Every structure is written in structure tokens, then in C-alpha cells.
Amino acid sequence: MRSQEAGGISRGAPKGPDADRPDRVLVLRWPDWPKVSEVDPSRDVRAWEPVVVAVEALAPSVQVLAAGAVALSSRGPSRFYGGDEALAGRVRSEAEKAAGAEGCWVGIADGFFAAHLAAGGLDEDTGRSQGGVRIIPAGKTRRWLGPLPLESLGGGYEDLVDLLKRLGIRTFSELASLPGADVLARFGSQGIAAHRLARGLDDFLLQARTAPPDMSVSWEMDPPEVKMDAVSFAVKSLSDGLLERLRSAGLVLVAATIEAHTDQGDSSLRHWRHEEAFDSSALAERARWQIEGWLSKREDKKTASRSRASGDTVGSWTPSELGSTPGVVLVKVTPEEVRPESGLQLDLWGAPSGRDLRASRSIARVQAILGPGEVKAVGFGEGRGLGERYQAVSWGAPRTSRSPRPWPGRLPRPSPALVHLPRLEAELLDDQGLPVCVDASGLLDRSPGFVVFAGAAPRPLVGWAGPWPVEERWWSDDGGRRQARMQVVVAGGDAYLLSRESTRWWLEATYA
């Protein structure tokens, strides 16, 4: 199943009724979670923390999306509480109790995307959330999505939605009725992702897979760190390192667990999920929210118990009276779910212009015809050889950037327009037809007169240059690599690059 979908291409109908259907997901959301977020995001999350704790008490594997939204896999909990309605009602009442506010939405549907849409935000006549429960029965997601406008796809899809609307496609059902292959051909990987969502197939969970083991990163702090700024900095560099490692494996991070321990022996562990993929600042921000929210809650508790014990008012409390403030000793980030990096790197080009977009669609179509690995971009390597400095890398894979360092021993310009990989056999002869060799001091032992390429007639030389010896890795145990290169020009004006290695001449390249 997963391998069939690996290319993001879906042909025809799913194999069975449930073959392609994503998991049941519950999303709890306050579409208008306190507007303080714009002033101080961390306070916003601190207020959200009790809600997360309340939901976690009802069901395992709760994932925090942002302040005001959590998601959980609902199949198990729903069975436990006796159905989707019972679960949703329970979650809603507990969450509202913990938050001390009304207006919470709970949506349950096949897949995260539909559940997120079901969890309110759609009937905002008053601009405020009324709250409620919306359950989309299993298998009915596509029908429910049908009449909704494509704008519900949200950020990231704006350009595509705009284009589709101008072509007269406004709702999910209209998009879903187009043939998938054509959507892929015309609108690329983003188009097919939207098309799959419209058909009630949620790539969000389908594509996600368990992160490879041993990818977690941690930072120990000695002495314990009490300043939140310093913790934030540590988390930021952790995230940078982790995302870089994932990127080099062609993956992006969708869900992660963030763990923090204090010197007083307690810890906080929270699962986070991102709708698209975490970048390092988003991940660091989540970690800061979590740690700040957790530490401040501890402080509150302590303050409360202290003031109860002493009978003092909160106002008279100072940190020094409490003893040490908790210091963070360990922060750990573990990737939970990853997704292959999408085939196109439009974001690297900045805002895609019309031509870039045209080219990217065309690339997606060739990938659909030949397979994703058959379209190549140019990456850069290091070395003296012709094939070493430039590398063809699969389109969409991370490209190595160019090394600023010069490579001594590299061929002078101009470079040959055709590089033969693998190289072809050649012979170099003198005027009498005797083979020409390179002697121990790196010079030709006789003057060359003819060159012969595999099976062809000898061609007289009108000019030649070299040979230039190249010795690479002469220090290594296997003896490194020793060769000599030379340029020859034949009558008629063609020029070739020859090399001498393993007592043979080779045709390396043609100045075509």
C-alpha cells in the first residue's frame, strides 16, 4: 500500500473498501483561542497546558498542534468510551472544564484533514466559536467534504486554489471528480495532494511514517539552566541539527516528542505535530512553549502550596524564600513521524514565477512517466576528475552546494562538452604505428602521430598538449590513483581528452 503511494501517484480506485482509508482522528479545537496569542504567545500556551493535561487523562497519544488545538487517534478511545459521540462529548466537557471557557469544537473523521475541518471554524456567523461536536461517519468523508469550498485547504495551497477557482473548480467535489493523472500532470505534486484530500484520502497520515531510530538529539546543561533564553537557544541549535540530519536523508519532520528534565527530578514530555512540516524555528518555539508552560505551572503550584502553608498572600512571596528555582538539566527532541521531502523545491526559488511553475509542472509529468528518480538536477562535488565536480542528483533531493575551494590539478578551461562515462578505450601511436607510452618521469616516450578509438580507423593528429600527471591519494594504502592526461587535436578540428592509466590509453572526453 505504502510503496504503491510512494510516488504520490494514485491510479484508479482503491483496492478494497478500507484499503486507502486513513485512520480515525479526533481534533479538539478552539477556533478563537484567546486573542492574547498575538501579544504574548507563551502566555497563550501556558493557558493551554491544563487542557492538554485534561485530554491526556482521557486518551493516550495526544498530539499538540498549536495552542488551541490537539489531535489524537480516536479508534481505541472511542471503543473504550462506547462510541465516537460518547468520546467526543467527554473530551469536550473535560476540555472546557480545564480551560474554564466555552466554545470548544470536537471533530472526528477519517484522517486529520477532515477532522480538523470538522472541528468548527466553518460556521462563524458571529465571529465567535459556538462550540460543538461534529462526527463524520467512517467512509463518508469524501461526501461530507464535497460541497465545501477549496479555500478550506488553508495556507500553502493559496496559489493552487486561486488557479483552480479561475478554471471554475470551486469545491472539493469538483476537484475530486477530475482524473488524478491529469491533475498530477497539470498541477504537480501539490495538485495531487489536494486531489487526494478532496477524495477523502489523507496523505497527511498515509505519507507519514515512523522516524528512523536513533535520531533523537539531546542537550545536557551543567550547571542547571534557569534562564529561559538560554534554554531556548539550546533548543534552537538542537532543532537545527536534527532537521539538518533529517534533510540529508530526504525527510521532513511531521511529529516530534519534546522532553525536558529539571534538577529537581521531574520532567515534562509532550508530543507535537505540525500540519505541514516543522522548520527549526517552529520546533524550537514549540519546545519553548512547552517548557515555559510547564515551569510556570510548577511555580504556580508551589506558590499556592506555600501561601496555603504560611497563610501569606501571594504578593509577599519571593523566589529566594522558595529555595532554588528549578533549573533545566536536559532537553531531548525525538522525531516521531517523518515524511519524504516533497519532490519540488519551489521554496528555494523564492516565490515561483510563471515560468518556474510551468517548468515544475513539466518536471512532475516527466516524473510521472519515468519515475521520480529519472529527472536530474545538477549538484556539486569535489575533485579533479571531470565526473567529480558536477553530479547529477535526483530532482527534489537535497543538492550539495558548490565548494568555494579551488582544486589544484584540475583541467584548464575550456572544458569538454561531452564526458564519456564510462570512458572508452583508445590507442595512441607514433608516426610508425608504434604505441606511445608515458615514462616514469611523466613524459611521452615518443612523439604521437595517430589516435585510434575503439574499432575506428587511425586519425592523424594535428596538435597535442600534455601529458599532465595526476596523482591522487598517493598516501593511502591502496596506492591511490596515478594517471596522466593529455589533449589531442585531430585533422578536421575535433579535440579529445585522453588519459593514461593502468598501462592503457582511455578516451575521457570530447571537445564537441
Place this chain on the structure above:
Amino acid sequence: MAPALSGSTVLSPTLEDLVSRGVDRLGVFRAGSSSMLAVAGPLGELFPEGGIPKGAFLGVTAASGGFSVALTLAGEVTKSRGWVAVCGLASLGLAAAEELGVDLERLVMVPSPGSRWVDVMAALIDGFDMVLTSPCSSVSREMARRLAARARQRGSVVVLMDPADWPESPDFVVTVLSSNWEGPEGGYGCLGGRRMDIRLAGRRARGRSLRRTLWLPPSPLRFGPEASHERRRPPIGTFRVDLPR
């Protein structure tokens, strides 16, 4: 609308109609406003209008420097922020491409299209400003016409290396008549540059057979009346002073 080429590139009529309406109304997929790919230097002077009309099929003989000529043209495309695709031609030298002015960030390669050559070409023509390829021998005349029509419609320049196998005669054919290297002398020196005599012919060359001399790589430091077009002798009767820059 271009006729559909084969199974995988057939678009359903509904989407194709929608898209064509989009093209008419909004110019969504229309190529850039200019109908000409500007080409600098003596290479541009070959063409009747100083550049290659977008949508043209161009043949280039591969021998004695034809690939360098093709890469120079590709460089002109990326210079104007266009995209170049290479279909087949797996041994193309990327160092040479870069030296001849190609922005490698805007170069995409499909090294082994194999039996799907026509489908791949059709897809590339839709999205790229120039497609470099060597013709596939099994292409029928009918298929060649369809590809040419598609290129005209999309404004993509197709460069065919060694067009002898191509069933249609290309709009233009660039032939390298002779090429002379300077640099190597009996084992000393190294290849420096070459002087090429090139000729343009073809259906759209307006019956003329034009010749120019081209230095590759181009160098402003070369002298001689025909070496570089910037240094051409001014016509008799005009007076010119070259000020040092």
C-alpha cells in the same frame, strides 16, 4: 489545442477545455511576451531576426564543436531566467555548460528517456524554454509534426543534435563547417579556444545560407578582423575612436 500524443499525455477533454479557457482568458500557460529568444554575438547574427523565434526546431550538427554551440544557445536561455531541459545526451559535460554561460540551477536533465522519448519530449516542451536532445530514430513523421506544433504553441525552442535522423526538416540547421584550435603546439600549451566557421540553413532561414565565424569560448581579448563582432572593422566613411574603458 495540441493533439494528444500518446496514452500518458492524453488529457481528459474537460480539464483540457478548462485549461484552454484559462489560457485564453488569463494567459496562464502562455510563454513570455517576447516571441524571440535573443542570442548575442555572431551566433545571433546568423538568424534572420537576430535571434531564434520561440517555438522553432533547430538542428545542430554535433561534429567539431556543435555541442558547444548548442550549450551557448542554452546559456542565452538561462541568462533571461528561462529553463533548459536536456533529454537524453547523458554524457553532456556540465563544466563546459557552465563555462559557456548556462546557469546550472535552471538546467534539468532526463538522461535516459528510453522508449518514452516522445512522451517525455512532449512534457518537457510544455514547460521548458529550450529542450536539448538527440532525436530518437523511431519517431514517425506524424509524431515529429505533432511535436513541432506543440513547440510552436508553447514557445519552446527544441535543439536537435545531429538532425539527420529526424523525419521532418527542422526550421533551422546550424552546421559547423570547420573548427581550428589554438593553444597546443607540439606538446606545449593546452587547448585555448577554437575558431569555428558556422553556417545556417533550413526552412525558415529564408533561402539564405548565412556564414559567420564564432570563437568559443568567446574572449574579448582576441584580435583580428573577424575574431569577434565587437571588434569588426567599422564601415569605410565612419570615424570611430575607441576610448579605453
